[in-house]
Amino acid sequence: MSRRFGRGAARRLAVRLTATVAAAAAGAVVFSGTASAAPAPAAPPSLQTLLGDLTRTVPLAQDLFGGILATPGVTEVIEGVTGQEVGTTTAQDFLFPAPTFGCGVAGNPMTVTVASAQSGPNFPIPPWIERGHLRFQAVPAHLEIPKQSDLQVAWFNVNTLKSGVVPLDDTILNVPTLSKTVDTGEGIVLAALFGGVNYESGATCTALGTVGQFTA
Incomplete structure (x- = not known):
């Protein structure tokens, strides 16, 4: 070469x-250069997502007041000024919704009535309920403002042997609230709810009845 x-x-x-x-x-x-390029920005969260996050993070009124009442000295001050026992409770549901006839949603002739009872002491958070009392509340699944309540609750305290039958005839601004606070005394209370609710349109919701056991 x-x-x-x-x-x-x-x-x-x-x-x-x-x-x-x-x-x-x-x-x-x-x-x-291609591999190190910044990724595309993520899409902003939807309004539904933001509202869901807000609902989870904002405390309920009962939780907020509960935290305030837990502050040392606050309960004593409120009780000293008002003379009322301070406390917080939650409503207890009846065993099942009461089958209800004569009214309903979207023209249906049948619906249900949901009922509950709440014990005391529940103060200063509304509804105000004293110890040894139960506040009975009912809500038929019917989209009208009630005109008249013929709902009733029969109750029996197994500890004190007290009993009674009371109408749920409380009102606010002449509008029935379908509720009643009853002096049942402390103990285990058996209750049955039944009756009807009349509406301005002429419709009547008739609840066949439901039962429950509550601690007053």
Whole structure:
């Protein structure tokens, strides 16, 4: 092999290697730039998501007042000023919704009446209920404002043997609230709810009845 041929071959090989390295470097730069590019920004949360987060993070009124009442000295001050026993309770449901006839949603002739009872002491958070009392409440699944309540609750305290039958005839601004606070005395109270509710349209919801056991 001649010296001239060897030098030419070496020169051509060097040129090819240089071109290959340059191409690889350019490809690496392009690839690296693509891989390191910032990802597209995420879509903003929907209004429904924001409202859901707010609902989960905002405390309920009962929880908020409960925290205030837990502050040392606050309960004593309120009781000293008002003469009422301070406390917080929650409503207890009857065993099942009462089957209800004569009214309903979207023209249906049948619906249900949901009922509950809440014990005391529940103060100063409404509804105000004293110890040894139960507040009975009923709500027929019918989209009208009640005109008259003929709902009744028969109750029996198994500890004191006290009993009674009371109408749920409390009102606010002459509108029936379908509720009544009853002095049942402390103990286990058995109760049955039944009766009807009249509405301005002439419809009448007649609840066949439901039963429950509550602690007063």
